[in-house]
Amino acid sequence: QKEVEQDPGPLSVPEGAIVSLNCTYSNSAFQYFMWYRQYSRKGPELLMYTYSSGNKEDGRFTAQVDKSSKYISLFIRDSQPSDSATYLCAMSTTQGGSEKLVFGKGMKLTVNP
Amino acid sequence: GAVVSQHPSWVICKSGTSVKIECRSLDFQATTMFWYRQFPKQSLMLMATSNEGSKATYEQGVEKDKFLINHASLTLSTLTVTSAHPEDSSFYICSAFRDSEQYFGPGTRLTVT
Numbered sequence: 001q002k003e004v005e006q007d008p009g010p011l012s013v014p015e016g017a018i019v020s021l022n023c024t025y026s027n028s029a030f031q032y033f034m035w036y037r038q039y040s041r042k043g044p045e046l047l048m049y050t051y052s053s054g055n056k057e058d059g060r061f062t063a064q065v066d067k068s069s070k071y072i073s074l075f076i077r078d079s080q081p082s083d084s085a086t087y088l089c090a091m092s093t094t095q096g097g098s099e100k101l102v103f104g105k106g107m108k109l110t111v112n113p
Numbered sequence: 114g115a116v117v118s119q120h121p122s123w124v125i126c127k128s129g130t131s132v133k134i135e136c137r138s139l140d141f142q143a144t145t146m147f148w149y150r151q152f153p154k155q156s157l158m159l160m161a162t163s164n165e166g167s168k169a170t171y172e173q174g175v176e177k178d179k180f181l182i183n184h185a186s187l188t189l190s191t192l193t194v195t196s197a198h199p200e201d202s203s204f205y206i207c208s209a210f211r212d213s214e215q216y217f218g219p220g221t222r223l224t225v226t
Contacts, residue, residue, distance in 0.1 A: 008154060036217075043117070043206050043217030044157070088157065100172075101147075101215060103157040 006104025019076040023089035023104045030091040035074045038086045079111045119218035134192045134221045136207030142187035143209035151204040163190045197225045
C-alpha cells in the first residue's frame, strides 16, 4: 500500500461547478497536510496548508482533514477555467515540509467554460 | 515572494553522458534544498535532501554515485546525472525551504536517447 493515494483522474467539469478532490494516507505519523497546484511545465505551488483535523477556508477553496479516517479533501467552489491544473496532495511529519514531503499522484482538473 | 529557478528547463542527452541541472533560490537564502523526480502519471518522489556545506541525504533506492548533488552556496544546488540512461528520462524538480514552506522550481525535463 502506498503512503498516499490519490485518484489521478482526469476530471472535467463545467464552469461554476463544485469540485471535490481527495487523498487517503496510511502513515499515521503525518501531521501536516498540503494541497499544491501545478500548471503544465511548471513547478507545484502551495495552495492550502492544514495541520489539525477540520476545515480551513481560503476564498473559493476549502481544505478538510479527517485524521481518524486518514482522509483529506480539497473543495473548489464556483470553479473557473483558470483553475484548470493538476492538483497534488502532499503530507509531512514536520511543519511546513522542512523535511520530506510525500505526494499523491495528482489529479488533472479541467474546467470548461 | 520566494522564487526558485532551474536551468536548463529541457535537456536531451545521449546515453552514457552526464547532465548537470542547476537549482537557484533567486531572492532568498536556503540552507536546505530538495530534489524530486516525477515519472509520467506518477507522484513526485523525493530523491535527496541537500544541505548547504554538507553531504546530501539520499532516499532509499536512489544511487548517490549516479545522482551527484552539490549544495555549494545558500542559493545554488546542482544535480548531476552521471552516465545517464534512457530510464533516467524524467522530470526533475527542486525545491528550497524557507519559512515553513518548500518553494518549487519549474522543473527540468531530461530525455536520454
